[in-house]
Amino acid sequence: MSQYHAPLAEMRFVMNELAGLGELAKLTGFEDATSDTVEAVLEEAARFATDVLDPLNRVGDRQGASLDASGQVTTPSGFRDAYRQFCELGWNGLSKSPDFGGQGMPRLVAAAIDEIWNAANMAFELCPMLTAGAIEAIELHGSEALKRAYLPKMVAGEWTGTMNLTEPQAGSDLAAVNAKAVPQADGSYRIFGNKIFITYGEHDYTDNIVHLVLARTPDAPPGTKGISLFVVPKFRLNEDGSLGARNDVHCVSLEHKLGIHASPTAVLAFGDNGGAVGHLVGEQNHGVEYMFVMMNLARFGVGMQGVGIGERAYQHARAYARERVQGRVVGSAKGAAPGSIAGHPDVRRMLMTMRASTEAARALGYVTAAALDHADRHESAEVRRRELAFAELMIPIVKGWSTELAQKTTYLGIQVHGGLGFIEESGAAQYLRDARITTIYEGTTGIQANDLIGRKLVRDDGKALADVVTSMRGVHLALSDAGSDELAAIGARLHAGIEALEDASRWILAHYGNDPRIVLAGAGPFLELAGIVLGGAQLARAALIAARNLGSGNGNGDAAFLQAKIATARHFADHCLTLAPALRDTVVDGAAGVLALADDEL
Numbered sequence: 001m002s003q004y005h006a007p008l009a010e011m012r013f014v015m016n017e018l019a020g021l022g023e024l025a026k027l028t029g030f031e032d033a034t035s036d037t038v039e040a041v042l043e044e045a046a047r048f049a050t051d052v053l054d055p056l057n058r059v060g061d062r063q064g065a066s067l068d069a070s071g072q073v074t075t076p077s078g079f080r081d082a083y084r085q086f087c088e089l090g091w092n093g094l095s096k097s098p099d100f101g102g103q104g105m106p107r108l109v110a111a112a113i114d115e116i117w118n119a120a121n122m123a124f125e126l127c128p129m130l131t132a133g134a135i136e137a138i139e140l141h142g143s144e145a146l147k148r149a150y151l152p153k154m155v156a157g158e159w160t161g162t163m164n165l166t167e168p169q170a171g172s173d174l175a176a177v178n179a180k181a182v183p184q185a186d187g188s189y190r191i192f193g194n195k196i197f198i199t200y201g202e203h204d205y206t207d208n209i210v211h212l213v214l215a216r217t218p219d220a221p222p223g224t225k226g227i228s229l230f231v232v233p234k235f236r237l238n239e240d241g242s243l244g245a246r247n248d249v250h251c252v253s254l255e256h257k258l259g260i261h262a263s264p265t266a267v268l269a270f271g272d273n274g275g276a277v278g279h280l281v282g283e284q285n286h287g288v289e290y291m292f293v294m295m296n297l298a299r300f301g302v303g304m305q306g307v308g309i310g311e312r313a314y315q316h317a318r319a320y321a322r323e324r325v326q327g328r329v330v331g332s333a334k335g336a337a338p339g340s341i342a343g344h345p346d347v348r349r350m351l352m353t354m355r356a357s358t359e360a361a362r363a364l365g366y367v368t369a370a371a372l373d374h375a376d377r378h379e380s381a382e383v384r385r386r387e388l389a390f391a392e393l394m395i396p397i398v399k400g401w402s403t404e405l406a407q408k409t410t411y412l413g414i415q416v417h418g419g420l421g422f423i424e425e426s427g428a429a430q431y432l433r434d435a436r437i438t439t440i441y442e443g444t445t446g447i448q449a450n451d452l453i454g455r456k457l458v459r460d461d462g463k464a465l466a467d468v469v470t471s472m473r474g475v476h477l478a479l480s481d482a483g484s485d486e487l488a489a490i491g492a493r494l495h496a497g498i499e500a501l502e503d504a505s506r507w508i509l510a511h512y513g514n515d516p517r518i519v520l521a522g523a524g525p526f527l528e529l530a531g532i533v534l535g536g537a538q539l540a541r542a543a544l545i546a547a548r549n550l551g552s553g554n555g556n557g558d559a560a561f562l563q564a565k566i567a568t569a570r571h572f573a574d575h576c577l578t579l580a581p582a583l584r585d586t587v588v589d590g591a592a593g594v595l596a597l598a599d600d601e602l
């Protein structure tokens with residue numbers, strides 16, 4: 001088995017050169033995010049991931065979480081202790097507000113650290129990820145009393161958080177939620193109903209679990225405008241904040257899943273014994289709006305799962321390819337001994353595609369995280385508005401595209417292993433099984449694609465995307481003017497990609513109002529097109545910066561690393577950006593077949 005090592009040089013390069021960590025550190029509240037501090041934080045995280053989380057990944061897969069007759073969930077050996085260490089080392093509060101005990105690091109730093117946790121052990125990372133979303137929802141919309149009662153413990157990791165949206169009839173469509181919330185004389189509510197698929201809905205890491213639950217009050221209007229958000233703790237709190245009576249929420253079963261076996265996915269019953277006590281977050285009927293805060297963060301977080309698991313699968317396959325000897329490598333001297341499979345052009349192609357895809361997705365993720373930081377903290381309102389528009393455009397792409405890429409990288413990871421990849425002992429199969437959920441939870445790829453078109457592109461008449469296109473055109477010009485054949489070749493592919501994306505967007509904007517069906521028939525391909533072009537543009541920027549640093553001889557990083565950045569961007573341009581014109585055609589012309597047959601003829 002390979003050992004995971006966080007790709008620190010690459011992460012540093014992307015944070016500093018592409019996402020602008022230096023600029024972020026100038027913003028009020030981020031003064032501590034100097035490159036020295038961030039470097040130290042990354043190194044510590046990398047150590048914890050390699051030493052503690054990565055070795056538990058297989059244990060978690062094999063043992064899984066289990067539920068006993070009393071409703072108690074036991075996580076796999078070592079996970080509880082790893083969680084304790086994780087919290088003691090302060091990782092849970094890394095980017096949380098100092099007002100509640102956090103360290104206030106930028107989201108950019110948190111994104112890089114989350115990538116590390118996901119690569120080492122995605123099933124473990126889900127718990128802090130959901131807690132982070134619950135903290136954000138309470139912090140932004142909860143009363144002062146709720147914040148004081150819950151946030152310090154949640155930031156410290158002493159209590160964890162969950163997100164309770166899904167019910168058997170309400171998955172992608174939240175309008176169908178029908179859990180009930182009945183107001184009580186003391187201002188609290190009694191919650192009734194069943195929630196399914198609740199990640200870390202029950203576990204043995206902590207004494208308390210803080211469920212954020214969507215439910216309807218008795219007079220609420222139908223649809224999403226009648227849903228409210230409630231805090232429902234597993235144990236109610238006494239006046240002094242200590243743990244009180246057990247609340248009426250119970251885990252009735254755990255799902256048997258394809259992957260992430262260590263993450264308990266619970267069916268929760270609320271109110272079987274008189275009603276679970278809940279506390280309203282914000283105002284009644286605004287629950288979906290508040291939950292979107294959590295979901296946006298969680299969607300971004302799932303995108304970083306795609307990056308992390310892609311990186312892990314790549315490292316695993318690369319290690320195997322360097323060792324596995326099979327056949328004489330084509331082009332080697334006559335009579336040469338068989339070489340490692342890393343010499344075979346097709347294996348090299350697979351490894352380079354895994355590497356380039358992961359680097360592109362990482363760059364998109366980090367740049368988006370930095371935009372969220374600027375949107376929160378920049379002193380200029382205009383900059384905040386612009387960065388928020390960019391980040392909102394990017395979130396469905398980071399979520400949808402990075403996780404779809406992870407399917408390809410983990411698939412290729414198995415392919416590099418040959419037959420052994422299909423055998424569980426190789427470890428490659430676990431990455432594929434674990435990655436599979438990432439395109440489904442927090443909104444499927446189909447939902448992300450609809451969001452990208454309906455909410456992001458059409459709602460602002462394509463303005464946010466037009467700004468991105470303008471900056472990508474600048475990258476293309478710089479590549480053409482750089483006086484390098486290599487960069488010009490990348491630039492030519494990028495140019496064709498930009499044209500394809502602009503063309504497809506123009507077509508969507510022209511047709512969505514009259515016939516959304518023909519547009520949404522191509523929503524998935526449009527999401528892929530946007531991901532490929534935007535990701536390719538980030539790799540092209542990286543290649544430009546690498547060439548500049550190499551030329552000036554003051555390279556930020558060593559020469560081999562910088563050369564590899566250029567080679568990776570070239571690979572992405574020739575193997576992935578080349579798909580952009582074809583995807584454009586599918587978006588623009590592809591509806592006929594999609595819509596031809598009746599539902600019962602499909």
Ligand SMILES: Cc1cc2nc3c(=O)[nH]c(=O)nc-3n(C[C@H](O)[C@H](O)[C@H](O)COP(=O)(O)OP(=O)(O)OC[C@H]3O[C@@H](n4cnc5c(N)ncnc54)[C@H](O)[C@@H]3O)c2cc1C
Pocket residue numbers: 163164165166170171172173196197198199200257265437440441442443444445446447450
């Ligand atoms: C392991 C796991 C963990 C999870 N964790 C949580 C959790 O912590 N909290 C929580 O609340 N939920 C959780 N979920 C639920 C998850 O978010 C949902 O499964 C997901 O949103 C999809 O909903 P669904 O399963 O009902 O599928 P459906 O909504 O029935 O979708 C089925 C198919 O139809 C497509 N589809 C549906 N509507 C549309 C549309 N309007 N346009 C285009 N295509 C559409 C989908 O893309 C999909 O391909 C989890 C699920 C799993 C499996």
